[in-house]
Amino acid sequence: MAPHAGLVHLKEYDIRDSNVELIGTNLDHRVKYNSAATEPAWNDGCVGIEPGLFIWRIEDFAVVPVPSEKYGHFFEGDSYVVLHSQKTTSKDPDNYDSDTAKKLIHNLFFWLGAHTSQDEAGVAAYKTVELDEFLGGAATQHRELQASPSDDFLALFPRLTIRRGGVASGFRHVEDAPEVNITTLLRVFKHHAAFGGRDSVMVYEVDPTWRSLDESDVFILDKGDKIWVWQGRACSPMEKAKAAQVVHDMTLAKHVDVEVVTQTESRSRTVVRELGGDSDSGGDGGFHAARPVRASAASAEEDSAVRKLFRLSDASGELTFDLVGEGESASGGYLDGNDVFLLHDADRAIWVWEGRGASRAEKAAWLKVAQAYVQKLQSEDGNSEVYLTPIASVREGSESAAFSKAIQGR
Incomplete structure (x- = not known):
């Protein structure tokens, strides 16, 4: 259990x-x-x-x-x-x-x-x-x-690790766990950053079942008394290297046997069996499992048609939210220091820019407006994952490099 x-x-x-x-x-x-x-x-x-x-x-x-x-x-x-x-x-x-x-x-x-x-x-x-x-x-x-x-x-974080557990739930954290045999499966995969950013390697705890295996990545199976490293046929050298680092850290605290197998070896089926599979698991189609992290959007050029810029203003006496630019016209030329603007940068991010002269009401409402905007898009497409889009806010004069690129459409 x-x-x-x-x-x-x-x-x-x-x-x-x-x-x-x-x-x-x-x-x-x-x-x-x-x-x-x-x-x-x-x-x-x-x-x-x-x-x-x-x-x-x-x-x-x-x-x-x-x-x-x-x-x-x-x-x-x-x-x-x-x-x-x-x-x-x-x-x-x-x-x-x-x-x-x-x-x-x-x-x-x-x-x-x-x-x-x-x-x-x-x-x-x-x-x-x-x-x-x-x-x-x-x-x-x-x-x-x-x-x-x-x-x-x-x-x-060149190496980001996501594990199960949590403080409020009373869940037991891995480092606090007593010496008992608990099956844990970690997925090691490379996450590709958009627009020339630095790729990162993630270590993610997944369900300990053979259905979690994917031949593009490396998996670490910790059985308590033994650690298996399963290397998918299409995994990268970077993923192999990071998995080796993770296993090294794990074995510093306890001395257990470690066995590394590649998917192409017959003995790799031992890992599949340890995860509840049999000789037919994986079948002719191989091992494929969706990654637990959404991929970054590909490029600004591909998504420029859906870039939108909105103005949040109370100049009329009540708060209004109006579209001022779309596609290539959604640029910094519209930004006015007296108001707040929301930039929907395709599927990459939703940015809110606060002008220095924006009213307190405009500044206080930005998160409410951003959330309402996300919910509106979600309701228009029930299967949309727009709610996963990162949301960030910047203030005039303190813009980040990422926002500056986004407002320029790069």
Whole structure:
């Protein structure tokens, strides 16, 4: 029996019909900043001051730092807040000591596991808004879903590992598990980034059944007393190398036999049998299983016809949401610092740009509008996966490189 079988999980977050992103967006900025100023997680002397990567997990409504040695390891039952701060050089005429000044630019992500609870997701969303206030309101904010991570998020983790379990459910984490024989199957595969981004290798826990096998990837079967590595006939050298690293890490904690087999070897059928299969499993069609992560969109040129730019404005006395550009005309030339704009960049991302002069109502409504827009598209096509599209927001003067490319149609 799986370690989490029979346990009761809190109500799970459903991105398709929940508005947890709205938590806290109508609060006054001063209230949020005062709350942030008393949050121990942000006041460690490094956040907002030093460049680097910082990760927190939501545990019992608290923001708990993740040890740096566990960066890149996420549990599908949890929600996380991730901050990436980088130095950038900008001209600063007021700095008499130097012609340039170093400042930090920030990317903020709240990552929602497939089985996180609504409470955890809500806290992660609220704390992301709060941390942005603490950083001066200039961070690019991203909502990340386990099944559809953005390229910006994956770029932070050359090896991303998703495991089952979670804090709120009481699920047992792998590193806390006692020495018992539990069958665990990990899928190692390369995720291709769009537009010249860096490809990443993901390690993803999947159902321990032969139906999870795919001949394009590498699989690690941990039986407790032995570890098998099953290499699909079409797997890449990068996937083999990453699987070797994972197995090395696993065997540091326990000394067990490791056997590596390729799909073309007859002894590879042993792994299939260990996963409940027989001599007919895989058949003439081979082993094929859908990857648990949605692939990135291919290219801007292919999808330019569906790029759309909308304006959110209350100039008329009430909030309006109007299409101002489509296809090639959905460009930065329409951006007006007095309003908020939503860019649907094909299937790659939904961006919200906040002008400096936008009203409080316009800024407060952006997430509500983005969510309503996603739900409208979803209702128009019941099979659409538009709800998986990454959502991010930027502010005028603090645009990220990814947004700049998106608004230029690149």
